[in-house]
Amino acid sequence: MVLVIEIFLVVILAICVITDVKSRKIYNKVVYPCLIAVFIYHFSSGGLEALIHSFLGFLIGLALLLLPYILGGMGAGDVKLLGLIGAFKGGAFVFQSFLYIALIGGVIAVGIIIFRSGVLKSFFYFLYSLKNGVRDTSIVSKGSLTATYPYGVPIAAGVVLSIVADKGFFL
Template sequence: MIDILLIVILLICVITDIKNRKIYNNIIYPALLFNFIYQFITGGWTELGYSFIGFLIGFGLLLIPYMLGGMGAGDVKLLALIGAMKGGNFVFESFIYMALIGAVFAIGVILFRRGVLKSMLYYISSLKQGVRLQGGVSRGSLTATYPYGVAIAGGAFLCLVMQGWNLM
């Protein structure tokens, strides 16, 4: 049941992050409260403790990038929720997948933003001809941002698939 709820939350967060560049508290907080209650009812204090530890791990993994301005607060809370729902090991493995997916997205954003790919192709072509063109990648294209909630959701979903999800 937790896996189904997690998938639904991830889908909602991906949609809102793409559409509005926000992951809303009115999705995260009720899900977090429900999760803590569910964990306590199904496993007692032990499961609630594991859930809280997963929450802290997920929160801690993105806290420094958030404090440096590279991540939104919604992204931090989403990863913390994933940790609370699935535990510390799961959120750490999701973090690894998320970083890989995020890196691929970042490279894609850089390459396809403001003609960077076109500029690179012209530069490579000019080198083949023995001519060196001036120019390069603009600073603005290197500071491009994108909705990182997509990478977070992708990492969690990939982790669910790799671990074999439990839909009951």
Template sequence: MLINVILIMILAVCVATDVRKRKIYNKVIFPSLIAAFVLNTAMGGFSGFGESIIGFLVGLVLLLIPYILGGMGAGDVKLMALIGALKGYAFVLESFVYMALIGGLLAIMVIIMRGGFKKSLGIGMPYGVAIAGGAVVALLMDVTLL
């Protein structure tokens, strides 16, 4: 429960800064990442730490190719890795699926609002919104399944 509250707070801050300034700040991500490792270790011992590391790596790898290809910023990649570090690899994979769906819907909205595909080329969008949305949907799905 504590990790879910922390995750929601981090997501809220990251969405706000991504929408306003198109940045997800390291001063939010890095302390949160340390907290994720410490909390998971405190709650689950060595296996909790291992789950956190694996989640971090899975989250990192999921968005690494789009980042390398210039499709998203490093803050987006670090946020996804942080989600994995907080909640583990299964959660970050589930979040990724919802993130992709939400990101697709946001892209369609941008295209419609900009007046067509050609006019929308080169216009970025704050993808932290889709990442946070995917994590929130995954949290809600986990709660409803309990």
């Protein structure tokens, strides 16, 4: 039955990634019904103890992205999606996923800074200016540091990586 839950989770993540990439939104009409279904599933399959475990996972998932949301670096849909993941798989899983999510998100952010800002071109100009005795410190443009991207992508990738890691394929 765990495999069915994981397949359902991956399908929900795929839907959220598509909507996040297309419209930069993770819709409540996807997250809330799934959340209710997950709570009902856990209660019916494991009783009150499983429901509490699921609810604690939900709270942990929300808490992990609450500060970035408050600081304006994250959308509310991303926070609710991580809460949903916690409700699906529990607190330990959502925390492990969060570590993968943060790493993947950081790599994507660095990639965006490099490719959107023309930092490679600036870096070569910087090296050229050092060689010729001129000091140029404008490697990264200010606009590239405020660039955003749909965080549903690293959330989904981190969760899939966690599922694969739990199955013992690596790590």
